[in-house]
Amino acid sequence: MSLDPEFEPIFKKWGSENTVYAFLKREFDRINRDAFGGSLEMPELKIKPMEQNAAGNYVPADRHRPAVIGILANVLIDEETARRALAHYMTHHWENTLATSWESEDYPASIDQEISKNFSTGYRERQWRSFHSRRFISKACDVANSLAMTVLKLLFEG
Secondary structure, eight states, X not given: OXXXXXXXXXXXXXXXXXXXXHXXXXXXXXXXXXXXXXXXXXXXXXXXXXXXXXXXXXXXXXXXBOOEEEEETTGGGSHHHHHHHHHHHHHHHHHHHTOOTTSOOOOOHHHHXXXXXXXXXXXXXXXXXXXXXXXXXXXXXXXXXXXXXXXXXXXXXX
């Protein structure tokens, strides 16, 4: 697959599409080992077109296609931001494929206050929370701790 001109900044940073995918696969393996005990199966990894206010997306598997983690081109310019985004979407992948009803939904109450500060309206916060359950946030706290990053950066810069 060849990247279109919109992805030119990636070529400047990484040199080639293959190098970007090698980085994403290597980081998936590292994050999987360090934060998920190696339990996640590798989804399809894709470079996505640039967007504002997003770092990527997660599409669960269905009968006809594998799960996909898409990382946006603008995020791939910075390796640390790309790692946070990948960890964020790996947490979605975990929740969709491995989480059970017995998983913890506990996390510090201060996290809810910090989450609320990130939104200009209650509607926007409710919209975000509709995709980020208490189980997801609890796991994100564990993942952030395992990877020595702040949970808020993992939640909002990922």
